[in-house]
Amino acid sequence: MIGNFFPLILYIGLIIVFSLIKFPAIENKTLNFFKAFFPSWKFFDESVNTPVLLIRTQNNETLSDWQVAYPPPKTKWFHFLLNPQGNFYLAFHSHIQQLLGELTLCDEDETKSFHKLVTYKTTVNFARFKVLQLSAEAEYFQFKISNIEYIDNFNFQVLDDILISPLTEINE
Amino acid sequence: MNSAMAIQFIQSIIGGALLIQTIEYLLLQSSFSEKGIWRWSTIRNDFYYLQKPFQQGLNFFLQETIFVTFLWMKIIFIGLFITTFSFVPHMLLSWLILFSTFLVSQRFRGSFNGGSDYMTLIVILALCIESLAPDHLLARPILWIISLQSVTSYFMAGLVKIKRSDWRTGEALVVFIHSPNYAPPLIIKNLLKHKYLAFIVSWLIILFELSFPFILFQHKSIFVLCWLILGLLFHLNNVFNFGLNRFLFVWLSTYPALYYCTVR
Secondary structure, eight states: OHHHHHHHHHHHHHHHHHHHSOOOOOOOHHHHHTGGGSOOOOTTOOOSOOOEEEEEEEETTEEOOOEESSOOOOOOGGGGTOOHHHHHHHHHHHHHHHHHHHHHHOOHHHHHTGGGSHHHHHHHHHHHHHHHHHOSSOOEEEEEEEEEEESSSSOEEEEEEEEEOOOEESOO | OOHHHHHHHHHHHHHHHHHHHHHHHHHTGGGGSTTSSSOHHHHGGGGTTSOHHHHHHHHHHHSHHHHHHHHHHHHHHHHHHHSSOOSSOHHHHHHHHHHHHHHHHHHTTTOSSTHHHHHHHHHHHHHHHHHHSGGGTTHHHHHHHHHHHHHHHHHHHHHHHHTSHHHHHTHHHHHHHHSTTOOOOHHHHHHTTSHHHHHHHHHHHHHHHHHGGGGGGOOOHHHHHHHHHHHHHHHHHHHHHHOOHHHHHHHHTTHHHHHHHHHO
Protein backbone atom coordinates (compact mmCIF):
# COMPACT_ATOMS: atom_id res chain seq x y z
CA MET A 1 0.00 0.00 0.00
CA ILE A 2 2.67 2.51 1.11
CA GLY A 3 4.88 1.29 -1.74
CA ASN A 4 2.27 2.47 -4.25
CA PHE A 5 2.38 5.95 -2.81
CA PHE A 6 6.14 6.09 -2.32
CA PRO A 7 6.82 8.37 -5.34
CA LEU A 8 4.14 10.79 -4.14
CA ILE A 9 5.44 10.81 -0.57
CA LEU A 10 8.94 11.40 -1.94
CA TYR A 11 7.64 14.26 -4.09
CA ILE A 12 5.96 15.98 -1.13
CA GLY A 13 9.10 15.43 0.96
CA LEU A 14 11.23 17.03 -1.74
CA ILE A 15 8.92 20.06 -1.90
CA ILE A 16 9.30 20.52 1.86
CA VAL A 17 13.09 20.19 1.67
CA PHE A 18 13.37 22.62 -1.25
CA SER A 19 11.08 25.11 0.50
CA LEU A 20 13.55 25.22 3.40
CA ILE A 21 16.48 26.06 1.13
CA LYS A 22 16.93 29.71 0.25
CA PHE A 23 17.92 29.82 -3.39
CA PRO A 24 19.73 32.88 -4.75
CA ALA A 25 17.79 35.05 -7.23
CA ILE A 26 18.42 34.12 -10.86
CA GLU A 27 20.74 36.76 -12.30
CA ASN A 28 20.80 35.38 -15.83
CA LYS A 29 18.53 37.62 -17.92
CA THR A 30 17.82 34.98 -20.57
CA LEU A 31 16.72 32.49 -17.92
CA ASN A 32 14.58 35.20 -16.36
CA PHE A 33 12.86 35.61 -19.72
CA PHE A 34 11.38 32.14 -19.20
CA LYS A 35 10.70 32.47 -15.47
CA ALA A 36 6.94 32.23 -16.07
CA PHE A 37 7.42 28.50 -16.63
CA PHE A 38 9.03 28.05 -13.20
CA PRO A 39 6.71 29.58 -10.63
CA SER A 40 7.44 29.46 -6.90
CA TRP A 41 3.74 29.31 -5.89
CA LYS A 42 4.44 31.33 -2.75
CA PHE A 43 1.14 33.18 -2.56
CA PHE A 44 0.47 35.70 0.21
CA ASP A 45 3.74 34.91 1.96
CA GLU A 46 4.14 38.47 3.17
CA SER A 47 1.70 40.06 5.56
CA VAL A 48 3.04 43.60 5.36
CA ASN A 49 0.88 46.18 3.67
CA THR A 50 2.01 47.25 0.26
CA PRO A 51 2.43 51.02 0.13
CA VAL A 52 0.11 52.99 -2.12
CA LEU A 53 0.63 55.49 -4.91
CA LEU A 54 -0.49 58.99 -3.97
CA ILE A 55 -0.86 61.74 -6.57
CA ARG A 56 -1.48 65.47 -6.58
CA THR A 57 -1.72 68.09 -9.29
CA GLN A 58 -0.62 71.66 -9.70
CA ASN A 59 -2.61 74.24 -11.57
CA ASN A 60 -1.88 78.00 -11.45
CA GLU A 61 0.68 77.49 -8.70
CA THR A 62 -1.94 75.76 -6.52
CA LEU A 63 -1.20 72.23 -5.34
CA SER A 64 -4.11 69.90 -4.73
CA ASP A 65 -4.30 67.50 -1.77
CA TRP A 66 -2.67 64.11 -2.06
CA GLN A 67 -5.08 61.38 -3.07
CA VAL A 68 -4.84 57.63 -3.52
CA ALA A 69 -4.32 57.08 -7.26
CA TYR A 70 -5.75 53.59 -7.47
CA PRO A 71 -8.02 52.53 -4.61
CA PRO A 72 -8.97 48.84 -4.76
CA PRO A 73 -12.15 48.38 -6.83
CA LYS A 74 -15.19 46.86 -5.17
CA THR A 75 -15.90 43.33 -6.38
CA LYS A 76 -19.35 42.72 -7.85
CA TRP A 77 -20.97 39.29 -8.31
CA PHE A 78 -20.35 39.23 -12.08
CA HIS A 79 -16.63 39.84 -11.61
CA PHE A 80 -16.03 36.11 -11.25
CA LEU A 81 -16.42 36.03 -15.04
CA LEU A 82 -14.94 39.32 -16.24
CA ASN A 83 -12.99 41.68 -14.02
CA PRO A 84 -10.71 43.91 -16.12
CA GLN A 85 -10.51 46.70 -13.53
CA GLY A 86 -9.84 44.25 -10.72
CA ASN A 87 -7.03 42.62 -12.69
CA PHE A 88 -5.66 46.01 -13.72
CA TYR A 89 -5.55 46.87 -10.03
CA LEU A 90 -3.74 43.60 -9.18
CA ALA A 91 -1.20 44.33 -11.94
CA PHE A 92 -0.70 47.81 -10.48
CA HIS A 93 -0.25 46.29 -7.03
CA SER A 94 2.43 43.86 -8.33
CA HIS A 95 4.12 46.77 -10.08
CA ILE A 96 4.44 48.73 -6.83
CA GLN A 97 5.92 45.65 -5.15
CA GLN A 98 8.43 45.31 -8.00
CA LEU A 99 9.32 49.01 -7.70
CA LEU A 100 9.97 48.64 -3.97
CA GLY A 101 11.99 45.47 -4.59
CA GLU A 102 14.19 47.24 -7.15
CA LEU A 103 14.54 50.27 -4.88
CA THR A 104 15.69 48.07 -2.00
CA LEU A 105 18.33 46.37 -4.18
CA CYS A 106 19.75 49.66 -5.50
CA ASP A 107 23.16 50.81 -4.33
CA GLU A 108 23.99 54.52 -4.03
CA ASP A 109 25.02 55.00 -7.67
CA GLU A 110 22.00 53.12 -8.97
CA THR A 111 19.67 55.21 -6.78
CA LYS A 112 20.90 58.35 -8.56
CA SER A 113 19.85 56.92 -11.91
CA PHE A 114 16.70 55.22 -10.59
CA HIS A 115 14.51 57.53 -12.67
CA LYS A 116 15.94 55.92 -15.80
CA LEU A 117 14.66 52.45 -14.91
CA VAL A 118 11.72 50.96 -16.79
CA THR A 119 9.94 50.31 -13.48
CA TYR A 120 10.23 53.95 -12.41
CA LYS A 121 9.13 55.22 -15.83
CA THR A 122 6.13 52.90 -15.70
CA THR A 123 5.25 54.30 -12.26
CA VAL A 124 5.34 57.83 -13.74
CA ASN A 125 2.98 56.53 -16.44
CA PHE A 126 0.65 55.09 -13.79
CA ALA A 127 0.51 58.48 -12.07
CA ARG A 128 0.12 60.49 -15.27
CA PHE A 129 -2.58 58.14 -16.59
CA LYS A 130 -4.66 58.71 -13.46
CA VAL A 131 -4.04 62.47 -13.32
CA LEU A 132 -5.25 62.80 -16.92
CA GLN A 133 -8.42 60.89 -16.02
CA LEU A 134 -9.06 63.12 -13.00
CA SER A 135 -8.14 66.59 -14.16
CA ALA A 136 -7.92 67.88 -17.69
CA GLU A 137 -6.63 71.29 -16.53
CA ALA A 138 -3.67 70.12 -14.48
CA GLU A 139 -0.32 71.48 -15.66
CA TYR A 140 1.96 69.52 -13.36
CA PHE A 141 1.66 66.45 -11.21
CA GLN A 142 3.61 64.80 -8.46
CA PHE A 143 3.42 61.33 -6.99
CA LYS A 144 4.75 59.51 -3.98
CA ILE A 145 4.81 55.97 -2.66
CA SER A 146 3.67 55.96 0.95
CA ASN A 147 2.37 53.77 3.69
CA ILE A 148 -1.05 54.99 4.70
CA GLU A 149 -3.78 54.15 7.16
CA TYR A 150 -7.44 54.85 6.55
CA ILE A 151 -9.15 56.92 9.26
CA ASP A 152 -12.59 56.32 7.76
CA ASN A 153 -13.92 55.25 4.36
CA PHE A 154 -12.52 58.30 2.57
CA ASN A 155 -9.82 59.93 4.69
CA PHE A 156 -6.38 58.55 5.34
CA GLN A 157 -3.22 59.56 7.10
CA VAL A 158 0.27 59.06 5.70
CA LEU A 159 2.42 56.93 7.98
CA ASP A 160 5.66 57.36 6.04
CA ASP A 161 6.90 58.29 2.57
CA ILE A 162 9.15 55.90 0.67
CA LEU A 163 9.66 57.73 -2.60
CA ILE A 164 8.63 61.24 -3.71
CA SER A 165 8.81 62.33 -7.33
CA PRO A 166 9.65 65.85 -8.51
CA LEU A 167 6.85 67.96 -9.97
CA THR A 168 6.46 66.71 -13.52
CA GLU A 169 4.85 68.40 -16.50
CA ILE A 170 1.65 66.67 -17.53
CA ASN A 171 2.40 67.16 -21.24
CA GLU A 172 5.37 65.03 -22.22
CA MET B 1 -13.24 9.39 -17.30
CA ASN B 2 -10.54 8.35 -19.77
CA SER B 3 -7.40 10.34 -20.52
CA ALA B 4 -8.71 11.73 -23.82
CA MET B 5 -11.83 13.01 -22.10
CA ALA B 6 -9.77 14.61 -19.31
CA ILE B 7 -7.58 16.38 -21.88
CA GLN B 8 -10.71 17.57 -23.69
CA PHE B 9 -12.12 19.01 -20.44
CA ILE B 10 -8.85 20.77 -19.62
CA GLN B 11 -8.71 22.18 -23.13
CA SER B 12 -12.23 23.61 -22.86
CA ILE B 13 -11.72 25.16 -19.42
CA ILE B 14 -8.29 26.65 -20.15
CA GLY B 15 -9.68 27.87 -23.48
CA GLY B 16 -12.48 29.65 -21.61
CA ALA B 17 -9.96 31.12 -19.15
CA LEU B 18 -7.81 32.39 -22.02
CA LEU B 19 -10.84 33.89 -23.72
CA ILE B 20 -11.70 35.81 -20.55
CA GLN B 21 -8.10 36.99 -20.14
CA THR B 22 -7.88 38.18 -23.74
CA ILE B 23 -11.19 40.06 -23.56
CA GLU B 24 -9.98 41.72 -20.36
CA TYR B 25 -6.79 42.87 -22.10
CA LEU B 26 -8.84 44.32 -24.95
CA LEU B 27 -11.01 46.18 -22.43
CA LEU B 28 -7.84 47.66 -20.91
CA GLN B 29 -6.46 48.72 -24.29
CA SER B 30 -5.85 52.35 -23.29
CA SER B 31 -3.51 51.26 -20.49
CA PHE B 32 -1.02 49.73 -22.90
CA SER B 33 -1.30 52.36 -25.64
CA GLU B 34 1.57 54.78 -26.25
CA LYS B 35 -0.29 57.32 -24.10
CA GLY B 36 -1.01 54.80 -21.38
CA ILE B 37 0.97 52.93 -18.74
CA TRP B 38 2.67 49.90 -20.27
CA ARG B 39 4.07 51.74 -23.32
CA TRP B 40 6.01 49.46 -25.57
CA SER B 41 8.53 52.28 -26.24
CA THR B 42 9.41 52.06 -22.51
CA ILE B 43 8.93 48.35 -21.83
CA ARG B 44 11.10 47.25 -24.77
CA ASN B 45 14.17 48.55 -22.89
CA ASP B 46 13.73 45.53 -20.60
CA PHE B 47 14.87 43.27 -23.45
CA TYR B 48 18.20 44.95 -24.25
CA TYR B 49 20.05 41.69 -23.50
CA LEU B 50 18.27 39.67 -26.21
CA GLN B 51 19.90 39.14 -29.58
CA LYS B 52 18.89 41.58 -32.32
CA PRO B 53 16.54 39.21 -34.23
CA PHE B 54 14.62 38.44 -31.02
CA GLN B 55 14.40 42.13 -30.16
CA GLN B 56 13.12 42.85 -33.66
CA GLY B 57 10.57 40.06 -33.32
CA LEU B 58 9.29 41.43 -30.02
CA ASN B 59 9.22 44.96 -31.47
CA PHE B 60 7.11 43.70 -34.33
CA PHE B 61 4.54 41.77 -32.31
CA LEU B 62 4.30 43.94 -29.21
CA GLN B 63 4.02 47.47 -30.60
CA GLU B 64 0.59 48.94 -29.94
CA THR B 65 -1.34 48.41 -33.18
CA ILE B 66 0.06 44.97 -34.00
CA PHE B 67 -0.46 43.85 -30.39
CA VAL B 68 -4.18 44.74 -30.48
CA THR B 69 -4.59 42.87 -33.79
CA PHE B 70 -2.64 40.03 -32.24
CA LEU B 71 -5.11 39.88 -29.31
CA TRP B 72 -8.06 39.73 -31.72
CA MET B 73 -6.34 36.93 -33.61
CA LYS B 74 -5.76 35.15 -30.34
CA ILE B 75 -9.51 35.18 -29.71
CA ILE B 76 -10.00 33.40 -33.05
CA PHE B 77 -7.29 30.84 -32.21
CA ILE B 78 -8.93 30.16 -28.83
CA GLY B 79 -12.35 29.81 -30.46
CA LEU B 80 -10.95 27.19 -32.84
CA PHE B 81 -9.03 25.53 -30.00
CA ILE B 82 -12.16 25.05 -27.91
CA THR B 83 -14.30 23.69 -30.74
CA THR B 84 -13.50 20.16 -31.78
CA PHE B 85 -14.38 20.72 -35.44
CA SER B 86 -11.53 22.89 -36.61
CA PHE B 87 -9.97 23.22 -40.03
CA VAL B 88 -6.64 24.22 -38.44
CA PRO B 89 -4.61 21.29 -37.03
CA HIS B 90 -5.06 21.12 -33.28
CA MET B 91 -1.33 20.81 -32.66
CA LEU B 92 -0.68 24.05 -34.55
CA LEU B 93 -3.41 25.84 -32.60
CA SER B 94 -1.98 24.71 -29.26
CA TRP B 95 1.48 26.02 -30.09
CA LEU B 96 0.10 29.27 -31.50
CA ILE B 97 -1.81 29.83 -28.26
CA LEU B 98 1.27 29.04 -26.16
CA PHE B 99 3.37 31.43 -28.23
CA SER B 100 0.78 34.22 -28.05
CA THR B 101 0.22 33.76 -24.29
CA PHE B 102 3.96 33.89 -23.66
CA LEU B 103 4.28 37.06 -25.74
CA VAL B 104 1.39 38.70 -23.89
CA SER B 105 3.11 37.96 -20.57
CA GLN B 106 6.32 39.58 -21.89
CA ARG B 107 4.30 42.63 -22.99
CA PHE B 108 3.54 43.17 -19.30
CA ARG B 109 7.13 42.58 -18.16
CA GLY B 110 6.84 38.87 -17.33
CA SER B 111 3.27 38.62 -16.19
CA PHE B 112 0.12 40.67 -15.81
CA ASN B 113 -1.54 38.59 -13.14
CA GLY B 114 1.32 36.64 -11.51
CA GLY B 115 0.38 33.09 -10.52
CA SER B 116 -2.59 32.77 -12.86
CA ASP B 117 -0.42 33.67 -15.86
CA TYR B 118 2.16 31.09 -14.78
CA MET B 119 -0.39 28.29 -14.36
CA THR B 120 -1.99 29.23 -17.70
CA LEU B 121 1.36 28.86 -19.45
CA ILE B 122 2.15 25.57 -17.72
CA VAL B 123 -1.22 24.02 -18.63
CA ILE B 124 -0.96 25.16 -22.25
CA LEU B 125 2.63 23.95 -22.52
CA ALA B 126 1.50 20.56 -21.20
CA LEU B 127 -1.31 20.45 -23.78
CA CYS B 128 1.15 21.39 -26.52
CA ILE B 129 3.46 18.52 -25.60
CA GLU B 130 0.45 16.18 -25.43
CA SER B 131 -0.58 17.22 -28.92
CA LEU B 132 2.77 16.10 -30.36
CA ALA B 133 2.00 12.40 -29.96
CA PRO B 134 -0.78 10.63 -31.89
CA ASP B 135 -3.75 8.91 -30.22
CA HIS B 136 -3.25 10.63 -26.84
CA LEU B 137 -0.14 8.55 -26.24
CA LEU B 138 1.28 11.19 -23.91
CA ALA B 139 -2.02 11.99 -22.20
CA ARG B 140 -1.37 10.05 -19.01
CA PRO B 141 2.06 11.55 -18.10
CA ILE B 142 0.80 15.00 -19.10
CA LEU B 143 -2.23 14.67 -16.83
CA TRP B 144 0.10 13.70 -14.01
CA ILE B 145 2.32 16.72 -14.66
CA ILE B 146 -0.69 19.05 -14.55
CA SER B 147 -1.93 17.35 -11.35
CA LEU B 148 1.43 17.66 -9.65
CA GLN B 149 1.69 21.35 -10.59
CA SER B 150 -1.78 21.92 -9.19
CA VAL B 151 -1.17 20.16 -5.85
CA THR B 152 2.28 21.76 -5.56
CA SER B 153 0.74 25.22 -5.93
CA TYR B 154 -1.67 24.63 -3.04
CA PHE B 155 0.90 22.84 -0.91
CA MET B 156 3.60 25.52 -1.37
CA ALA B 157 1.10 28.27 -0.57
CA GLY B 158 0.19 26.43 2.65
CA LEU B 159 3.81 25.75 3.50
CA VAL B 160 4.90 29.40 3.30
CA LYS B 161 1.93 30.35 5.47
CA ILE B 162 2.49 27.77 8.20
CA LYS B 163 6.12 28.87 8.45
CA ARG B 164 5.02 32.41 9.36
CA SER B 165 3.88 33.11 12.92
CA ASP B 166 1.47 35.89 11.83
CA TRP B 167 -0.38 33.41 9.62
CA ARG B 168 -0.52 30.88 12.45
CA THR B 169 -2.07 33.44 14.81
CA GLY B 170 -4.49 34.76 12.18
CA GLU B 171 -2.91 38.22 12.33
CA ALA B 172 -1.74 38.14 8.70
CA LEU B 173 -5.28 37.49 7.47
CA VAL B 174 -6.56 40.48 9.46
CA VAL B 175 -3.82 42.67 8.00
CA PHE B 176 -4.67 41.52 4.46
CA ILE B 177 -8.39 42.01 4.85
CA HIS B 178 -8.02 45.47 6.39
CA SER B 179 -5.14 46.68 4.23
CA PRO B 180 -5.79 49.64 1.88
CA ASN B 181 -4.84 47.32 -0.98
CA TYR B 182 -7.99 45.18 -0.94
CA ALA B 183 -11.69 45.94 -0.76
CA PRO B 184 -13.46 42.83 0.51
CA PRO B 185 -17.16 43.04 1.45
CA LEU B 186 -17.77 44.96 4.68
CA ILE B 187 -19.31 41.90 6.33
CA ILE B 188 -16.05 39.95 5.89
CA LYS B 189 -14.05 42.90 7.27
CA ASN B 190 -16.30 43.09 10.32
CA LEU B 191 -16.34 39.35 10.89
CA LEU B 192 -12.56 39.09 10.78
CA LYS B 193 -12.22 41.80 13.40
CA HIS B 194 -12.87 38.97 15.87
CA LYS B 195 -9.46 37.50 16.56
CA TYR B 196 -10.69 33.96 17.24
CA LEU B 197 -12.54 33.91 13.91
CA ALA B 198 -9.46 35.15 12.03
CA PHE B 199 -7.46 32.43 13.79
CA ILE B 200 -9.92 29.71 12.73
CA VAL B 201 -10.21 30.94 9.13
CA SER B 202 -6.44 31.26 8.89
CA TRP B 203 -5.93 27.66 10.02
CA LEU B 204 -8.71 26.41 7.73
CA ILE B 205 -6.88 27.98 4.78
CA ILE B 206 -3.51 26.57 5.86
CA LEU B 207 -4.90 23.07 6.47
CA PHE B 208 -6.85 23.06 3.23
CA GLU B 209 -3.77 24.05 1.22
CA LEU B 210 -1.42 21.66 3.00
CA SER B 211 -3.80 18.73 2.73
CA PHE B 212 -4.41 19.19 -1.00
CA PRO B 213 -1.70 16.74 -2.19
CA PHE B 214 -3.44 13.98 -0.22
CA ILE B 215 -6.16 14.06 -2.85
CA LEU B 216 -3.71 12.01 -4.94
CA PHE B 217 -3.79 9.22 -2.34
CA GLN B 218 -7.54 8.81 -2.76
CA HIS B 219 -9.43 6.64 -5.21
CA LYS B 220 -13.01 7.19 -4.04
CA SER B 221 -14.74 9.64 -6.34
CA ILE B 222 -16.92 11.06 -3.55
CA PHE B 223 -13.87 12.13 -1.54
CA VAL B 224 -12.11 13.58 -4.57
CA LEU B 225 -15.22 15.45 -5.66
CA CYS B 226 -15.68 16.88 -2.15
CA TRP B 227 -12.09 18.13 -2.17
CA LEU B 228 -12.46 19.66 -5.63
CA ILE B 229 -15.69 21.39 -4.55
CA LEU B 230 -13.80 22.77 -1.53
CA GLY B 231 -11.17 24.02 -3.97
CA LEU B 232 -13.85 25.69 -6.06
CA LEU B 233 -15.28 27.41 -2.96
CA PHE B 234 -11.78 28.48 -1.95
CA HIS B 235 -11.24 30.16 -5.33
CA LEU B 236 -14.70 31.73 -5.31
CA ASN B 237 -13.86 33.21 -1.92
CA ASN B 238 -10.66 34.66 -3.43
CA VAL B 239 -12.67 36.14 -6.31
CA PHE B 240 -15.08 37.99 -4.03
CA ASN B 241 -12.54 39.08 -1.44
CA PHE B 242 -9.50 39.84 -3.56
CA GLY B 243 -10.83 40.00 -7.14
CA LEU B 244 -8.77 37.00 -8.27
CA ASN B 245 -11.16 35.78 -11.00
CA ARG B 246 -8.41 34.56 -13.33
CA PHE B 247 -7.17 32.10 -10.71
CA LEU B 248 -10.61 30.50 -10.50
CA PHE B 249 -10.77 29.32 -14.11
CA VAL B 250 -7.10 28.52 -14.55
CA TRP B 251 -7.00 26.33 -11.44
CA LEU B 252 -10.33 24.74 -12.39
CA SER B 253 -8.68 23.67 -15.65
CA THR B 254 -6.32 21.45 -13.63
CA TYR B 255 -9.19 19.66 -11.83
CA PRO B 256 -10.02 17.17 -14.62
CA ALA B 257 -6.38 16.04 -14.43
CA LEU B 258 -6.66 15.62 -10.67
CA TYR B 259 -9.88 13.66 -11.07
CA TYR B 260 -8.34 11.40 -13.72
CA CYS B 261 -5.18 10.73 -11.69
CA THR B 262 -7.14 9.81 -8.58
CA VAL B 263 -10.46 8.20 -9.46
CA ARG B 264 -9.50 6.54 -12.75
